[in-house]
Amino acid sequence: MRQGRFEKPASETAQLYSESVSIDWRLYSQDIKGSLAHAAALAAAGILTKDEHEQIKAGLTVIEAEIAAGEFRWERSLEDVHMNIEAVLTKRIGVAGAKLHTARSRNDQVALDLRLYVKAEAAEVCARLRALQRVVLSLAEQHQNVLMPGYTHLQRAQPVSLGHYFLAHIEALERDYSRVFACAERADILPLGAGALAGSTIVLDRELIARQLGFSKLSQNSLDAVGDRDFVCEFLFDLALIGMHLSRFSEDLILWSTAEFGFITFSDDFATGSSLMPQKKNPDMAELTRGKTGRLYGNLIALLTTMKGLPASYNRDLQEDKRPLFDSVDTVKDALGIFAAMLPEVKVNSAKMETAASDPNLLATDLAEYLVKKGMPFREAHETTGRLVARAIKAGHALNNVSLLEMQEVSRLFEDDVLAVFDLRSSMAKRTALGAPAPQNVAAQIARWESLL
Ligand code: ARG
Numbered sequence: 198m199r200q201g202r203f204e205k206p207a208s209e210t211a212q213l214y215s216e217s218v219s220i221d222w223r224l225y226s227q228d229i230k231g232s233l234a235h236a237a238a239l240a241a242a243g244i245l246t247k248d249e250h251e252q253i254k255a256g257l258t259v260i261e262a263e264i265a266a267g268e269f270r271w272e273r274s275l276e277d278v279h280m281n282i283e284a285v286l287t288k289r290i291g292v293a294g295a296k297l298h299t300a301r302s303r304n305d306q307v308a309l310d311l312r313l314y315v316k317a318e319a320a321e322v323c324a325r326l327r328a329l330q331r332v333v334l335s336l337a338e339q340h341q342n343v344l345m346p347g348y349t350h351l352q353r354a355q356p357v358s359l360g361h362y363f364l365a366h367i368e369a370l371e372r373d374y375s376r377v378f379a380c381a382e383r384a385d386i387l388p389l390g391a392g393a394l395a396g397s398t399i400v401l402d403r404e405l406i407a408r409q410l411g412f413s414k415l416s417q418n419s420l421d422a423v424g425d426r427d428f429v430c431e432f433l434f435d436l437a438l439i440g441m442h443l444s445r446f447s448e449d450l451i452l453w454s455t456a457e458f459g460f461i462t463f464s465d466d467f468a469t470g471s472s473l474m475p476q477k478k479n480p481d482m483a484e485l486t487r488g489k490t491g492r493l494y495g496n497l498i499a500l501l502t503t504m505k506g507l508p509a510s511y512n513r514d515l516q517e518d519k520r521p522l523f524d525s526v527d528t529v530k531d532a533l534g535i536f537a538a539m540l541p542e543v544k545v546n547s548a549k550m551e552t553a554a555s556d557p558n559l560l561a562t563d564l565a566e567y568l569v570k571k572g573m574p575f576r577e578a579h580e581t582t583g584r585l586v587a588r589a590i591k592a593g594h595a596l597n598n599v600s601l602l603e604m605q606e607v608s609r610l611f612e613d614d615v616l617a618v619f620d621l622r623s624s625m626a627k628r629t630a631l632g633a634p635a636p637q638n639v640a641a642q643i644a645r646w647e648s649l650l
Contacts, residue, residue: 198280206274216273217516222264223523224278227313228306229261232282234409235301235389238401244300249293256286256294277516278310279303300401302393304423304511309389311518313410315432318526319381322436325533326374327650330367332537334646337363341639344621345460345550346559355562356554356621359545361634364642369442376435384428387412391422394510423511426504429518433497436525440490443532447483450543454480459549464542467535482539486532493528496521557597557619561586563627564596567618571610581608 199206206212233254240250260282263269275281280303287294341360346353387407390396396419403415416422453460463480471477499521503514561582568578584607589596597619604611617623629635 198276212274212276215276215513215516217277217519218271218273218275218281220519220523221278221307221310221516222271222281224307224310224314224519225264225282226261227310227317228278228282229257230313230410231306231309231389232257232297234406235401236297237409238403238406239296239299241405242399242401244399245293245296249296252290252293253286253297256290257282260285277303277307279306300392300397300399301389302391302423302511304393305389305391305419307515308391308423308425309387309410311426311429311522312384312386312388312412315384315428315522316381316411318530319377319384319432322377322439322526322529322533323374323381325530325537326370326377326439329533329537329540330370330374330646331650332540333363333366333370334643334650336540336543337361337367337639337646338643340545340547341643342636343545343547343550344554344625346553346556353553353556353559356559356625357634358625358636358639359547359550360639360643364639364646366442366446367646370439373435373439373442376438377432380428380431380435383431385412386414386416386422388416388422388425391416391419394420394423420510424507424509424515426500426515426518429522430497430500430504433493433500433521433525436529437490437493437497439529440486440493440532443536444487444490446536447480447487450483451480451487458553460546460553462544462546464539464544466542467539482535486535489528489532493525496525555621557595558586560619560621560624561596563618563624564615567615568608568610573608573610 207215236245236250236253236257239245240247245253260269269281269285271281272284275284283294283297286297337360340363341358343359344356345359345362347355347357347362387403387410389406390401390403407413407415416425450461450463452458454463463478463482465478467482468478469481471479500518503517507514564585565575565578565582568581569575573581585599585604586596588603589599592599597616601611601613601615604615626635626637629638631638
């Protein structure tokens with residue numbers, strides 16, 4: 198690539214500094230797929246003879262098999278995946294190989310490879326999101342009637358069911374799914390034909406290339422096509438958000454596995470011990486998932502920052518997009534995989550959850566709503582119930598142990614039907630608005646997800 202313009206190769210330190218093949222070799226199958234489609238267009242345009250086209254096809258097929266088998270020698274002096282493959286092809290087949298790069302630049306070539314990669318990996322992430330949703334759904338189904346305290350500010354707030362809790366994660370994972378799906382749609386644009394930045398005087402049939410590669414749209418501006426990495430930024434954001442969701446899920450599980458909560462027990466298969474304390478059983482898979490999320494954010498910020506000062510079209514800075522992209526894809530795929538494997542093995546200590554859910558304070562809001570139903574404005578009912586809570590705390594007993602007489606001292610609206618307020622199951626049964634955790638709602642949501650997933 199330097200022959201002609203330069204008298205000698207770049208210094209070895211410069212070569213080592215600028216090479217990307219140690220990272221972008223992973224794009225080899227996309228690169229070869231792209232070259233095969235490009236060669237077909239070159240043949241259709243009469244640039245390649247039928248025989249040359251055949252030689253290129255056969256040569257690239259062999260190279261792909263060699264790479265897959267780990268038998269290909271990557272040369273850092275050849276800079277990147279594109280040059281490595283083209284150089285070996287040309288060494289083997291001569292003139293035909295030297296014609297392959299006609300009307301193409303590595304600038305549109307790398308944009309193509311990345312789009313193919315993002316489309317394929319987005320589909321894979323979507324499949325893993327769906328798989329995890331199914332795992333979480335089966336947990337929701339198994340534990341749909343286990344009651345537990347719901348928390349806000351990590352303080353006991355109101356009762357929910359564990360089924361309702363798991364369904365909440367399915368909602369978040371569904372948003373992740375739709376974001377990644379939409380990202381793949383935006384990646385679905387063929388950039389090949391943009392050349393270095395201004396197309397080529399040799400005009401190829403871009404529609405033909407798009408069809409062969411499964412792209413549904415063509416880029417409409419060559420400058421934009423080589424400089425655009427929006428689809429990578431977007432994917433990194435979507436992956437960061439998946440990480441954030443799994444991190445919050447992890448945080449709940451970690452807390453729930455403590456002796457203080459005792460709501461769940463991790464399976465030994467997904468826990469680790471301490472090198473010092475013989476009694477320890479640590480929830481490392483969840484902690485690592487929480488921790489790796491920091492790196493997912495970092496990858497997004499890294500690329501956004503790389504992009505922000507770039508002039509139009511291709512700049513070599515763009516080579517820095519691959520490390521964060523590959524890392525986030527690998528990390529999220531692993532995290533989704535470990536969650537799908539780990540969750541079915543989690544033991545739910547439903548007795549512990551239900552005991553915690555039986556805290557009558559969780560029904561203080563129900564008590565206020567009892568007064569509202571008897572005509573008291575909610576603000577007044579809130580304050581009145583608050584006074585009862587304070588009395589109970591002072592007396593050192595639970596809210597449901599305040600006597601009817603004492604209740605009537607704070608409001609005449611209390612009657613003997615008030616005792617029914619403290620029935621946890623009937624309280625749950627009343628939460629029937631769409632999205633609220635009444636058992637029949639939870640069952641309906643489970644049925645809805647079963648048909649969707
Ligand atoms: N390795 C480069 C990258 O990943 C390929 C494009 C190089 N283009 C160039 N004009 N140097 O971005």
